[in-house]
Amino acid sequence: MEKYIFxxxxxxxxxxxxxxxxxxxxxxxxIYLLFVLCGxxxxxxxxxxxxxxAIQLTVYAGGIIVLIIFSxxxxxxxxxxxxxxxxxxxxxxxxxxxxxxxxFLYTIYTxxxxxxxxxxxxxxxxxGSKLLSYDTGGFILPFEVVxxxxxxxxxxAIVIAKGRKLTDKNEEAL
Amino acid sequence: xxxxxSIYEILTVTSILFFIGIYGFITRKNLISVLISIELILNAxxxxxxxxxxxxxxxxxxxxxxxxxIIAVAAAETALAVSIIINxxxxxxxxxxxxxxxxxx
Numbered sequence: 001m002e003k004y005i006f007x008x009x010x011x012x013x014x015x016x017x018x019x020x021x022x023x024x025x026x027x028x029x030x031i032y033l034l035f036v037l038c039g040x041x042x043x044x045x046x047x048x049x050x051x052x053x054a055i056q057l058t059v060y061a062g063g064i065i066v067l068i069i070f071s072x073x074x075x076x077x078x079x080x081x082x083x084x085x086x087x088x089x090x091x092x093x094x095x096x097x098x099x100x101x102x103x104f105l106y107t108i109y110t111x112x113x114x115x116x117x118x119x120x121x122x123x124x125x126x127x128g129s130k131l132l133s134y135d136t137g138g139f140i141l142p143f144e145v146v147x148x149x150x151x152x153x154x155x156x157a158i159v160i161a162k163g164r165k166l167t168d169k170n171e172e173a174l
Numbered sequence: 175x176x177x178x179x180s181i182y183e184i185l186t187v188t189s190i191l192f193f194i195g196i197y198g199f200i201t202r203k204n205l206i207s208v209l210i211s212i213e214l215i216l217n218a219x220x221x222x223x224x225x226x227x228x229x230x231x232x233x234x235x236x237x238x239x240x241x242x243x244i245i246a247v248a249a250a251e252t253a254l255a256v257s258i259i260i261n262x263x264x265x266x267x268x269x270x271x272x273x274x275x276x277x278x279x
Contacts, residue, residue, distance in 0.1 A: 002176050002177045002178060002179070003176075003177070003178035003179055006176055006179050006183075006184075010183075010187040013187065013191060014187065014190055014191065014194070017191055017194045017195075017214055018194055020198070020210060020214070021194055021195075021197060021198030021201070021202065021207070021210070021211060021214070022198075026204070026206060026207070029207060029210060030206075030210065033210050033213060033214070036191075036214065036217070037213075037217065040217055040220075040221060043184075043221060044224065046176050047175065047176055047224065047225065047228055048175075048228075049224060049228070049238065052224065052238070052241055052242065052245075055242065055245055056245070059245055059249055060213075060217075060245070063249060064213065064248070064249060064252045067252060067253065067256050068206060068209065068210065068252070068256065070256070071206060071256045071259055071260060072206055074260060074263070075206075075259065075260065075263040075269050076269075082202075082203065082204055082207065083203050083204070083270065084201075084203070085201040085202070085203060089201065090201050093197055093200045093201050094197060097193040097194075097196055097197045098193075100193055100196070101189055101190065101193045104189040104192075104193075105186060105189060108182060108185045108186070108189065109182060113181050113182075113229070113230060114230060115175075115180070115181055115229050115230060116229070116230065116231075116232055117175075118175060118232040119175075120232045120233065122228075122235070122238055126235060127235060127238060127239065127242075130235045130239060131239060131242075137236075139239050142243060146243055146246045146247070149246070149247065149250055150246060150249075150250055152250075153250035153251075153253055153254055154253070156254055156257075157253045157254050157256075157257040158257075160254070160257040160258055160261050161257035161260050161261055
């Protein structure tokens, strides 16, 4: 049963990813990306990692997609069609990507993975205690660094998006 | 781990997703489309982290926690990129890659 769900999910992911990079309408391409992200959340649910699936749905599907749609609506007419690359360039890129994919798959399939059969569910309590532990192998330092990074990104985004008006006032004040 | 699915199949799906992202990154001419392709690439790598942790080292949590960090950094990066795009649109009224010549303050 899980097998078929995985196949359906991977088909959805790949089909919508292709649609997302080849659609000529900007807004549709963003919505296809939303389907890709929901499919990936489904894979996390299948693999028994519910916390990351919830994060994926809230941060990506809820946050990032809304942000991108917001920017699309601010800078585009909805009906505007995108300028596409030349056909020769597309074919060349497609061939290069196929070549790279071939190298990847060859490496993956010749490598002998030492898979351990298990049914361990990753609980949120485990992740939380690991994130906040001071012992060896704990992740308290990267956790704090990420919180500072998010603060810096927030302030930076506000300053950049405010742009010219802010600097004009500063120059007047000086 | 998923019953009946080997690690090879999942890694195949993520590799395909990664190269679709690369293809979009190179062929698209629009800044927002480039951003979408970057999201695809990042998602493929996040699935790889989680799957390798779950299949090969099930009693560890390192891959699982790194995936959370990757998502946090991706969110920060998207917010900054969107603000840069909006500011750029105000100054040059375009979000095409070929028009983006002024990035200097």
